Amino acid sequence: MTRDIVYGALVVFSILVTIQSAHTLYLTLYIWARPQSEDIAPEQFRPPRISFTVMVPARHEEAVIQATIGRVCNANYPQRLIQVLVVCSADDKGTIAKVKEKISMLRKTGLENVSVVTFEDGPVNKPHGLNVGLLHAVNDVVTIFDAEDDVHLDIFNVVNTVMQNEQVRVVQAGVQLMNFDSTWYSALNVLEYFFWFKSRLHYHARTGAIPLGGNTVFFDRELITRIGGWDEHNLTEDADIGLRLSAAGERIRVVYDDRYVTKEETPPTVNAFIRQRTRWSQGFMQTLKKGTWKNLPTRKQRWLAFYTLAFPRGQAVLGIYVVISLLTMFSLKTPEQVALITFLPVLMILAFFLIYVIGLQEFTRAHGLQASPGSVLRLALGWLPYQLMLSYAALRAVARESRGATDWEKTQHVGAHREHDPGALLEASDETAA
Amino acid sequence: MRPPRSETRPMSAPQVAVVRPHPAAPPTLASASPQVTGFRSLDRAAQIALVLALVTGLITHAYHLFQYPLYSTDEGIYVERAWAVIREDRLSPQTYVYDHAPGGWLLIALWEFLLPGNFESFGNPVAGGRILALLLHLASVFFLFQIARKFSGGGLIAPVVATFLFNFSPLAIYYQRMILLDNIMVFWVLLSIYLLIRGRHGLFTGLWSGLAFGVGVITKENAIFFAPTIFYLLIRTTRQDSNRRFALTFWLFASAVPVVGYILLATLKGELLPAQLSLSLTRPPQGHVSLLYELWFQVHRNEGSLFAPGGFLHVLWLPKDPYILGIGTVAMVACLVIGWRERKQNPALLVAGTLAFEIAFYLGRGSVILDFYVLPLIPTYALCIGLVADRAARRLPASTARVAVPIACALAAALLIAPSGGYVLKHGQQHQLQLADQYYLPLTYLQLDQIAWIRQHIPRTDKIITDDDIWVALHDKQPYPYAQSHWNAVSDPRVRSIFGGGNSQDINYIALSNGMKHAMILNNSNGQENWILTALNSATEVWHASRGSVTLAIYQVHP
Numbered sequence: 001m002t003r004d005i006v007y008g009a010l011v012v013f014s015i016l017v018t019i020q021s022a023h024t025l026y027l028t029l030y031i032w033a034r035p036q037s038e039d040i041a042p043e044q045f046r047p048p049r050i051s052f053t054v055m056v057p058a059r060h061e062e063a064v065i066q067a068t069i070g071r072v073c074n075a076n077y078p079q080r081l082i083q084v085l086v087v088c089s090a091d092d093k094g095t096i097a098k099v100k101e102k103i104s105m106l107r108k109t110g111l112e113n114v115s116v117v118t119f120e121d122g123p124v125n126k127p128h129g130l131n132v133g134l135l136h137a138v139n140d141v142v143t144i145f146d147a148e149d150d151v152h153l154d155i156f157n158v159v160n161t162v163m164q165n166e167q168v169r170v171v172q173a174g175v176q177l178m179n180f181d182s183t184w185y186s187a188l189n190v191l192e193y194f195f196w197f198k199s200r201l202h203y204h205a206r207t208g209a210i211p212l213g214g215n216t217v218f219f220d221r222e223l224i225t226r227i228g229g230w231d232e233h234n235l236t237e238d239a240d241i242g243l244r245l246s247a248a249g250e251r252i253r254v255v256y257d258d259r260y261v262t263k264e265e266t267p268p269t270v271n272a273f274i275r276q277r278t279r280w281s282q283g284f285m286q287t288l289k290k291g292t293w294k295n296l297p298t299r300k301q302r303w304l305a306f307y308t309l310a311f312p313r314g315q316a317v318l319g320i321y322v323v324i325s326l327l328t329m330f331s332l333k334t335p336e337q338v339a340l341i342t343f344l345p346v347l348m349i350l351a352f353f354l355i356y357v358i359g360l361q362e363f364t365r366a367h368g369l370q371a372s373p374g375s376v377l378r379l380a381l382g383w384l385p386y387q388l389m390l391s392y393a394a395l396r397a398v399a400r401e402s403r404g405a406t407d408w409e410k411t412q413h414v415g416a417h418r419e420h421d422p423g424a425l426l427e428a429s430d431e432t433a434a
Numbered sequence: 435m436r437p438p439r440s441e442t443r444p445m446s447a448p449q450v451a452v453v454r455p456h457p458a459a460p461p462t463l464a465s466a467s468p469q470v471t472g473f474r475s476l477d478r479a480a481q482i483a484l485v486l487a488l489v490t491g492l493i494t495h496a497y498h499l500f501q502y503p504l505y506s507t508d509e510g511i512y513v514e515r516a517w518a519v520i521r522e523d524r525l526s527p528q529t530y531v532y533d534h535a536p537g538g539w540l541l542i543a544l545w546e547f548l549l550p551g552n553f554e555s556f557g558n559p560v561a562g563g564r565i566l567a568l569l570l571h572l573a574s575v576f577f578l579f580q581i582a583r584k585f586s587g588g589g590l591i592a593p594v595v596a597t598f599l600f601n602f603s604p605l606a607i608y609y610q611r612m613i614l615l616d617n618i619m620v621f622w623v624l625l626s627i628y629l630l631i632r633g634r635h636g637l638f639t640g641l642w643s644g645l646a647f648g649v650g651v652i653t654k655e656n657a658i659f660f661a662p663t664i665f666y667l668l669i670r671t672t673r674q675d676s677n678r679r680f681a682l683t684f685w686l687f688a689s690a691v692p693v694v695g696y697i698l699l700a701t702l703k704g705e706l707l708p709a710q711l712s713l714s715l716t717r718p719p720q721g722h723v724s725l726l727y728e729l730w731f732q733v734h735r736n737e738g739s740l741f742a743p744g745g746f747l748h749v750l751w752l753p754k755d756p757y758i759l760g761i762g763t764v765a766m767v768a769c770l771v772i773g774w775r776e777r778k779q780n781p782a783l784l785v786a787g788t789l790a791f792e793i794a795f796y797l798g799r800g801s802v803i804l805d806f807y808v809l810p811l812i813p814t815y816a817l818c819i820g821l822v823a824d825r826a827a828r829r830l831p832a833s834t835a836r837v838a839v840p841i842a843c844a845l846a847a848a849l850l851i852a853p854s855g856g857y858v859l860k861h862g863q864q865h866q867l868q869l870a871d872q873y874y875l876p877l878t879y880l881q882l883d884q885i886a887w888i889r890q891h892i893p894r895t896d897k898i899i900t901d902d903d904i905w906v907a908l909h910d911k912q913p914y915p916y917a918q919s920h921w922n923a924v925s926d927p928r929v930r931s932i933f934g935g936g937n938s939q940d941i942n943y944i945a946l947s948n949g950m951k952h953a954m955i956l957n958n959s960n961g962q963e964n965w966i967l968t969a970l971n972s973a974t975e976v977w978h979a980s981r982g983s984v985t986l987a988i989y990q991v992h993p
Contacts, residue, residue: 032677033637336702337523343698347691354687358679 007338010328013321014342020314021348028355031199031256039202041257045157046164051081051139052156053221057129058086061147062094066102068147073111077156083139084114087129091120095147126214127230127237134221134229143218149175150263151216158260159218166253169220170245172201174256175213178263178367180360180375185273186266187371187379188386191359193264198256204308205254209246209293209301211239211284211308216262223250231290235406236283240292243305247295258366274393281312281397282406312394319391322384353383475633483590484579487597491575494601494872495568499611501876504984505560507953508806509612510902510919512539513563517553517906519543527909528922528929532705532728535696537652538615542566552910558882559906563613570621571610575600577624578813584631585782585817586824596820598846600813604856605755607872609806615654616809622650623660624813630664630671640668640681644688652692656810659796661689663788670781700725735802746805757855762815765822766790772825786821790814880979880986884945887977887988888914896942897933899923899966901950920946920954924962938969941991946970948985 031039054072058065065086072084086099099116106114119132134142141163145151152158159171174197180190197213204210217238227244230237245252267273287293293305325342334342357376364371400406476484516539518527525536545566546552546559553559578600579593586592600606610617626647629639647664650657668685672678700706709721713730740747751759766787773784793811797803823842830838853859853867862868885907892898898917900908908917922929924936934940944966946954951970954963973989980986 029637029680032680036676336699339702340695340699343695347694351687354683355680358683361679 006332007334010334011338011341014344017318017321018344018348021345021352025348025351025355027200027203028195028352029199030203034202039198039254039256041158041255041260042161042165044161045154046161048078048081048157048160050141050156050160050163051083052077052159052218053083053085053133053137053139053142054145055130055133055137055142056084056086056145056147057126057133058088058095058099058147059092059124059129060095062098064148065095065098068145068149068151069099069102069106069114071149071151071153072145073106073114074153075151075156076153077160079111079113081139082113082156083137085133085136086114086116087133088116088118089120089124089129090118091124123232125232127234128232130237131229131232134225137221140221141218142221142224144215145262146215146264148264149215150178152260152262155216155260155262158255158257162253162255163218168251168253169223170212170250170252171218172197172205172210172212172242172252172254173216173218174198174258174261175216176258176261176263176363176367177266179265180363180369180371181378182266182268184378184382185270185386185389187360187375188356188382189266189273191356191363194359194363195355197254197261201254201256204304205252207301207304208249208251208298209296209305209308210242210252210254211236211287211305212242212245212252214238215264233406234283234286234290235279236287239283239309240287240290243287243292243296246301246305247292247297249297270389274389274396277390277393278396278400281315281394282401284309284312285397285401286406312397315391316394316398319388319395322388322391349383353380480583480590480593483594484576487575487579487594487601488572491572491597491601492568494607495571495611498873498876499564499568500556500558500561501878502872502874503608503611504877504947504949505558505881505903506612506614506806507902507919507921507950508614508804509560509563510905512542512613512615513546513553513559514902514905514909515539516543516546516563517559517910520547520552521910527905528918528926529723531723531926532700532725534615535652535655537649537692538618538654541618541653542613553906554911558878558885559910560613560903561878564611567611567613567617570617574621574624574813577621577628578817581624581627581631582817582820585786586821589824589828591827592817592820592824594820595823596813596816599758599816599819602850602857603755603758603812603816604870604872605751605758605808606812608754609809610812611872612806614806614809616806619650619654619657620810620813622646622653623657623664623810626650626660626664627667630668637677637680638684640672641684641688643668644685645691647685648689648692651689652696656796656807659792660789663785663792666788667781667785670785697725732802740798740803746803746808750805751808754856757849758812758815758819761819762790762811763794765818766794766815768822769818783821783825786814786817790818875982877981877984880981880984883979884977884986884988888917888943888945891976892943897940898943898945899933899941899969900945901947904945917945920950920963920966921957923966924957933965936965938965938972938991941966941969943976944970944973944989944991946987946989948983 056065056068056072061068069084069086072082073079075082086095088096088099090096096116096118099114103114103116106112115136117133117136119129122128130144141159143159155173159173162168162171175193176197177186177190177193180187201210201213214237223245224241227241227248231240234240242252267276288306288309293302293309296302296305356379360371360375360379363369515526515536518524519536519540520543524530525539530536542563546555546562549555549562553562556562556565575597579597582593582596583590623646626643629643629646643664647657647661650660665685668681672681675681697706705723706725708724708727708730709719712719713727715731715734718731719727739745742748747759769783769787770791773781773787777784790811793814797807797811827835827838827842849855850858853861856870858870858873859867860870868874881904885904888898888908889912892914894912894914896914896916898908898914899920900917902919902921905917905919908914916932918929918932923933924930927935930936932940954967957963958967969991970989973991975987976990977988978985
């Protein structure tokens with residue numbers, strides 16, 4: 001009897017995991033099933049009309065902040081239509097000094113549109129910084145760039161055109177990790193971003209339940225002010241604000257065009273990666289608990305939002321399941337039919353792996369990079385450890401959330417993504433030398 | 435242990451030919467050819483042609499379906515395995531020896547399971563399977579029509595000719611009415627091709643096509659011979675596709691999944707590798723059955739030539755339909771030659787030609803074949819003939835073409851009417867004109883009478899040697915648990931133990947046909963059927979019925 005219950009549970013769980021995996025696979029490849037025109041940027045830019053306020057929340061970003069500011073100031077867009085606000089906590093003397101140094105250099109070239117905004121109150125986190133920055137924003141559209149971002153020089157032209165052509169007030173542009181061969185897990189991390197921004201976010205946008213990304217997202221300033229800015233007590237304020245806007249019925253456009261993505265780097269160490277992923281998982285848990293998703297108008301939207309926000313908990317369970325599977329593989333003798341059904345999730349893993357291999361080729365081709373056989377081998381060898389790492393981070397998030405630990409675990413940035421872009425590296429070096 | 439089956443597993447390779455509409459400016463498969471998305475996308479004439487093809491397919495195959503041909507041993511085997519899936523939760527009521535992958539009878543099991551009365555829904559258990567074969571045939575007609583239409587650039591000549599032959603050929607009808615793995619496999623392979631050529635390529639087209647093909651392989655292994663051509667077709671149809679990498683990878687992945695599942699099943703049962711890791715063909719390893727050994731054994735079987743005077747070609751196939759075989763061979767060669775020349779512009783003819791060639795090569799290479807192995811050849815030959823006819827019609831001057839259509843219709847009518855062809859009419863024994871056997875000759879009533887006599891006169895505890903065609907009828911309702919086919923009684927120790935380990939004295943009755951007796955003699959090269967033949971020689975005939983060349987009898991064995 002007990003044995004039958006165990007077999008039944010294994011069968012049911014395996015089928016559910018397979019269905020979930022198949023659904024995720026569909027979302028992962030969603031954009032490839034749509035006409036190509038849906039994800040690319042316009043080929044012709046409209047004349048610049050919309051003005052932008054760029055907010056760069058920064059904390060201990062001395063190594064990268066100057067290059068980022070320089071990149072924004074070099075954008076192919078009239079600087080009179082761009083306001084740059086670097087937002088720092090007042091105690092972050094190092095970053096503030098670097099920003100001021102950069103401002104000084106820019107002023108010598110005639111650029112007056114960059115300023116640093118500081119705050120002394122708490123909490124010291126990104127959403128609070130954004131809300132502070134929003135108070136100083138004056139332009140039509142506000143956008144967020146992270147301190148380590150390599151922003152494309154035409155990104156403002158893209159958004160200016162899309163917003164005018166399609167009459168949308170929120171645009172999420174592509175963000176892409178670049179350093180796919182830095183560490184054993186970086187290719188997997190890069191591809192996660194690749195599929196998330198290039199494909200899955202389109203599905204969320206079309207459905208009307210989208211957890212937005214943390215940067216390269218553009219909001220109509222009046223709109224963002226009206227809904228009260230960012231939730232300062234949420235670790236994924238970006239996902240939260242996306243769902244709030246969705247609940248308000250706001251149409252959100254996602255533009256992922258390989259040519260115009262904002263380039264970022266993977267966390268440099270396993271610890272940094274786990275901290276970042278823990279924060280995201282915990283943020284999703286907070287957003288789920290907050291219940292904004294319940295205000296979405298349709299059942300499909302609510303289900304998608306719930307499914308997305310609850311996924312970290314599922315990921316935690318899956319991590320445990322992987323361990324149990326490995327143990328039962330050697331210790332439990334089941335009927336062949338049961339064993340065959342429990343093999344289904346393995347097939348899905350294999351399918352995902354193949355998709356990632358193709359994704360690696362697509363990604364490297366789009367960015368003029370070269371994936372070696374070693375990259376594919378690392379992808380294969382790192383697959384299971386990476387999944388376990390994600391599950392561990394999810395478990396850690398569950399633990400933190402249950403004991404009420406909500407402090408912001410910052411991700412370290414070293415500029416590894418800029419090694420892939422000689423232009424950006426040169427620019428950063430020149431500026432540092434200057 | 436050797437498989438007791440009457441059938442072996444051959445490997446066959448078909449070819450896909452694609453015909454272009456105009457030799458001067460051939461359309462490419464991806465561009466100029468019509469969109470093949472469904473019935474509604476067809477123009478009026480094509481809709482009428484398709485409906486006619488389906489209706490004629492329904493009439494030619496459904497009429498007289500339960501009467502002709504005789505329920506065959508192989509039909510019985512697959513239905514009894516489907517029975518085991520439903521009733522006993524296993525792949526075979528006897529020891530499963532991996533003589534075939536189980537995809538085909540799993541589908542039959544699903545079908546029978548869905549029927550309100552399961553195996554008894556249509557009277558005889560095999561009859562229920564034949565209804566499934568009929569439905570699969572109709573689906574295959576649809577796929578063949580669309581494939582021929584696509585390959586010919588949208589014309590109607592190719593699909594009409596191809597489906598006409600596919601529906602009316604006496605050779606086709608004879609075997610397509612049976613619930614055989616080959617028929618199911620043909621359905622999956624045509625579906626796989628159809629998915630590749632229909633409409634715009636979706637992201638998951640390769641996935642579904644590959645999955646259909648993979649299921650085809652685990653239905654009948656010889657589908658694997660279609661793989662190169664179908665994959666080539668996929669490569670050609672996705673040449674301009676931005677999702678090409680996904681399509682190719684998905685196809686390979688999905689087609690491998692069912693096969694991997696099959697191998698995994700054998701592994702889980704501890705039956706992948708042979709006992710003692712022996713692949714000796716002279717001294718088969720003892721202990722347990724093995725998937726790899728079975729494959730090894732089959733690959734090394736070589737029993738006679740198709741072209742020998744007593745071979746199936748001369749004895750069974752050509753007498754049933756010399757036209758489709760003769761003209762089909764010529765059309766296949768034409769497709770290959772023309773297709774090779776124009777492969778860069780349009781691979782259609784080459785695809786059709788290679789599909790047919792691979793199967794023809796498989797059949798002609800001299801390995802073990804059974805009569806119904808001709809099944810995959812029929813749609814591929816029909817396709818080649820249709821495409822070549824289309825090409826020929828397009829080369830005709832307009833004035834000639836106006837005359838050609840009525841002439842072609844007249845030829846088709848003549849083919850149907852001519853008694854020598856046996857498409858609809860034939861000469862009877864007294865040279866009288868009568869309907870051809872497939873629409874006239876009742877045979878299966880003999881088997882029904884045989885079953886009825888057994889139920890009426892033989893105690894349910896008696897031990898009966900019989901054939902697989904009536905096995906399920908004797909096991910499903912009012913079961914005779916000790917009724918077993920002679921194939922299994924001589925090869926499966928577990929079944930043989932019912933009869934005292936092969937003791938003539940332990941048989942009470944033998945219910946057989948002249949075909950079964952012939953098979954026992956052929957299967958007795960090592961003397962394994964001796965104990966049954968001995969019992970038969972000393973038995974008394976207690977029931978007898980015959981029609982034409984078919985004779986059924988029941989013998990009581992005296993202790």
